Amino acid sequence: MEITKTSTYYLLLLLVVMLGSCKKETEKKPTQINTGELLFNSSNKELDKAFSWAKYKALSYAHDNDDPVGYWYEAALPDREAFCMRDVSHQAIGAEILGLGKHNFNMFLKFAQNISKEKDYCSYWEINRFNKPAPVDYENDQDFWYNLPANFDVTYSANRLYKWTGNKDYLENPDLINFYELSLNEYVDRWELGSDKILNRSRSLHTPENLEKSRFGNKRGIPSYNEGGRGETILGIDMSASIVAAYRAYAEMLQLRGNLSLSAEYMEKAKQEQEFLDQFWYDNENEEYRSILYDNGNFDYFMVGEDQAFLHYLFYFDAIRDDSKILDLVEKYETNFSKLIVELKSYLPIIFYENGKSELANKMIINLCSPLNTRRAYPENSFTVIEHLTRGLMGLEADAATNGFVSFSRLEKDLEWAEMDNVPLLSNIIGVKHFGRTKTIAHNINGETIKWTAKIPGTHEFLFVNGTKTNCTVEKNTPQPYSYLSIDLKEGESATVSTTLQS
Template sequence: MTPQPGSYPGLTRRTLLVSAVAAAGTAFAGNGSATAAPALALRSGSNTLNADFAWARKRALDWVQTGKPGTIPSYWAGLTNRPAFYSRDVAHQMLGAHLLGLDAENISMLKVFATSATERRRWYPLWAFQFDGGIYRTDYKSDDNFVREVPAVFELTEKGVRQYLWTGNRAYVDDAALWKYYTNSVTYFIGAHDDNRNGVADEDGTGKIFQGVASYNENGEGLLEAGDGIASQYQALLAYSIAQQARGDEAGAQASARKAANLRAHFEKNWWSASANRYIRGFTKAGARTNFGKENSWFLPMKGLTAPGPRTDAYLDFVHKSVSDLPPFNIEAYTYLPETFFRWGRVDQAWKWFRYVADSRAAYPEVSYTTIGNIAEGLLGIEPNAPASALSTVPQLPSAVPWLELDHVPLGAHDLAVRHDGNKTSALTHHAGPRPLAWTAQFAGRYESVLVNGQRQPAKVSVVEGRTLSSVTITVAPGAKATAAV
């Protein structure tokens, strides 16, 4: 079975693997840091979105702890009354942090988690750390008694490799501590947490976070296997394949991609309920659970584990309706919803939840960081591949945002501006960079040609996760601007 694209819409996982390695000899070899670059800026036809960005940028940067006495490079990632950074939160804030120039902070904190995942702790990283890099004791009593949740193990691997694609920083795939962590997360960790030997990481079903739980949803339900766990495991395997390919291990990369494909096949076969006509979101000792479970429900489509087609379409409707019908719950959970729907091209639903999160103006750090991230990867549809000096875009603007430009987007050593006017016209300005960029301008729908800098070029039509896209790849030299329209 051929592995499906993961969290990289518009560029298949296979394309990323090949192009990243092909560029290995010439890719930016520095640390990819954007800290000295011009500040990220946004302009749009929506005063509301302009205000969202201004608030989120300031609020996110206010949480930076770097430079304060006794701190490591870090930012606040967790409850505002807990001076610490948490694994779940860091994984979800890394994209926004990178866009704001916080690359040193991202890799610093990731390494702290990586080195904490020991055999004694059954390969779990610790849940939270102080800003000096020490253990945050609220969530740790001993190596047998600390907060731990299965999805975080895999998300740290996924998001670490994702930062390699955004920054081109080879430390994300070459650093010994990070590489050991990635490897252990998809090997020893799964082996130590797979009681029924079906290849899916599980927990004991106590529902007690200090003993280990299978899901991010801390409702004490007692899941043995959870949707957010298996979905995050799937993405970690795909990310590990990319990292192996970047390190020159073609055979290993193919083996990991096969493991991801096999896991997805297992899911489609064993996590579907014919009686409920719906995906299963987890298993307790009493059996399968098909009702709504927040994270262990929406992570299934958010991570691309569900297959394109009627099942996923119906499940996305189920998630949207279920969240809409519930009374308000913790804002952190809502921050995942925009990317869940943007991933599948459901712009109106994604925008509804983007607005809900942004309108909250909640101090919780994940709110501001993910607002920035969802502008870049959601509304603008940016898909990075810095090691290959490449990116793709697909406009996903709701009617409330007639045009949008994000300026000084850091992609490796490149400084870019990405603009969409509606969903049929795009522009890329390559302010500066060490070499030309390959920009794949994509548009939803089937078109025979794309107007590139005023000249018609044949369009390549592909289907990505059930969505028809028409695209053309344009070489954009440093200092140049290119436009594409359908």
């Protein structure tokens, strides 16, 4: 058959149409893959709803690399399009669990890169999406808002991120090392924050020369995260707790980097600051902690008004070790938590989980995520709910130094169950399911062999591993005694640890 130019044209046109049709069909039905997104399910459906809301709300605050600041998520008051040092530090583990590791590292690096002598070794308290100090908090290098615990909080939280992720950049990045060392030396000296000077320092150090024309005055160096109260805050207990935590954190980082002698020096500084905290802040006569020292010499204790219960920072910075004092504070928060603002409430559920009050912690998380909570949209709320459920209810902890993770069921009743899948930690993706307080299944979904330490509540002579009776170790010196053993999980492997032989 003779092929004319006209027929050739129509054949080519038909071929183009067919190819185009195939392409459109492929686009309509993309290949379905497992995205690996974090999942949580339990016998408490209200808790499931809270998790779902918190996950999607937190992820809605995450921004990709299109903005000048790079990867970032919102960590400030809603709609500021910015992230501040306190909020990022508090949201970071929740963000990491949600897969926002690039965002975390970029934001911590931004804080580190903006520390300067001109700002008296402060960084920018709040950075916006345009990679600039947020105008609401910053006028110039001599006039800006700054809460002094921030440098220590960032240092402490960077170490926590290393433990969770195994990302050695948190230990070895030159900009971060510079930030840690300036913060724990020049910054401490410049602001007279060491325990040998802090009670005699001026509250108005390094204020702008022309104070009358200053926007922020002595808010350039607030010695606490407390921003209200009954007068001029001279010092907050969170200031002392944060410096203890930062010294310990950097001592651990130095040890991991092999600098044992310098690590010991920082650990000694942490010990001295801990002694100051224990002696100055604890009122032996009244048998309770003070929380804020004012310019008239008076103290706040647990609570004066809805935003003055600043003793939760003792838990957050791991600066309280006495079990009786811990339980006393837990009881105070249990009685009064409903009076607190969302920012403070967002620190509490894990405290309740870790001290035998899981039912209260569950109710609190449900309340924090409820539409009836008019301030639930604060970014800090949704990010920290993810951490509370992961580290609190499920008891998951990662330790990069041992290439392992821990699980500990904090379910309230034996008939309850809860599972969390696709949890990123170290170089792995893991899943864990608890059945009450007597059985746990762990799954190394993806990644190299990892050590799982299964902690089972209660004291047991032995545990069963995949049905085999196995010796275990008992830990009694803790608010919640437990038995534990360790198992190496290869990629794709699951294991079951229980108190009885499972059918």
